[in-house]
Amino acid sequence: MAETKKRATGRAARTGAHHPPGAWTGQERIGAPGMTDAVQIYHSLQTLARRQGRATSELHTLYVLERFLKRLTRTPYRDDLVLKGGVLLAVFALRRPTRDIDMQALDVTLDDAYLRKVVEAVAAVEADDGVVFDAETARVTPIRDEDEYSGLRIRLTAHLHTAKLFVHIDVSTGDPIWPEPQLALLPGLLGDDFMIVGYPVATVIAEKTITMLQRGASSTRWRDYVDLRNLARRYPYRAGDLASAIAAVATHRGVQLASLNDAVRSYDADAERKWAAWRRKTDIEEQSLPQLDDQLREIIAFLEPIMLGELAPEMHWNPEGQTWEPGAEDPLVE
Incomplete structure (x- = not known):
């Protein structure tokens, strides 16, 4: 791990892709890359939804979001915007189910005019993906102050065969990215994987961790608890990498590191009911635990030693044993 802090909002390194071991290989995909028939794509997504037990509308939306991002990589704006959030x-x-794209702008003036230029460029890209983006429907509004990030939100309409879909893109600016943005391989629902500039996993974990600390037991950002547990169960990490990313986010937000356990200990029975209802509503029961307390217990075992400064930088997380151990693994974060 490099000990020097890298520039938080720099351009992504173009030296290689981030494609973690065990990443989704697309064995459940239907169809093939390069399909040109919108009708065929529409029905292929219906078939995939039935196979996976998911709503067709969910996959139609996710497919359109993917295609927006794929086209973005073919525009002059491809290095201006870093992917984060649920799609990443x-x-x-x-x-997990998601209905919008979250991105961070790098080294640009983020305003209405800039985002409209991005949308117009994306809509103008010729692609055999069956999707039509209507740039004339684009509307840009500020993200509300009570939302997690300040920035701009753009909404536009897209069409896939007979489906009319709405694309929502939230763009923030100025947040630290540690160690730096990186090229990542984004798997497509129907094949046609592509490279895009994205957040490193250390920053994904760091932002969710500091949000968890800030909101404490008032938080209903249940998706963060799902993401943190899933990431903890899947990959090894170096303690020093996560500590550096968490410190960068905390400093930017003006937050002092403290115990996560203390922050969330006052969740009550009402929170358990809300958690259970959300799991059912979002069809995410296979990715989470029935009891909120159990979900939080696993997250705290992963992150609390870092928050309390108890780990040497070279310690590594064992995702199978769910423990921090001495020595060196081949970590996801470098």
Whole structure:
């Protein structure tokens, strides 16, 4: 691990892709890359939804989000915007329902005019993906102050065969990215995987951890608890890498590191009911534990030693044993 802090908002290194061991290989995909018939793609997604027991509308939306990002990589704006959020989780072989794209702008003036240029460029890309993006429907609004990140939100309409879909993109700016943005391989639902600039996993974990600390037992960002547990169960990490990323995010937000256990200990029976209802509603029961307390217990075992500064930088996380151990593994974060 490099001990020097790298520039948080720099351009992504173009030296290689981040494609973690065990990443989703697309064995459940239907169809093939390069399909040109919108009808065929539409029905292929229906078939995939039935196989996976998911709503067709969910996969139609996710497919359109993917295609927006794929086209973005073919525009001059491809290095301006860094992917984060729910769509990025597919890079780490994790998928959960999501209806929007989250990105961070690098070294640009983030305003209405800039985002409209991005959308127009994406819509103008010729692609055999069956999707039509209507740039004229684009509307840009500020992200509300009570939302997690400040920035701009853009909404536009897309069409896939007879489906009319709505694309929501939230773009923030200025948040630290540690160690730096990186190229990642984003798997497509129907094949046609592609490279895109994305958050490193250390920053994904760090942002969710500090949000968990800030909101404490008032938080209903249940998806963060799902993501943190899933990431802890899937990959090894170096303690020093996660500590550096967490410290960068905490400093940026003006948060002092403290015990996560203390922050969330006051969740009550009402929170357990809300957690259970959310799991059912989002069809995410296979990716999470029935009891919120159990979900949090695993997350705290993973992150509490870092928050309390108890680990040497070279310690590594064993995802199978769910413990921090001495020595060196081949970590996901470098």
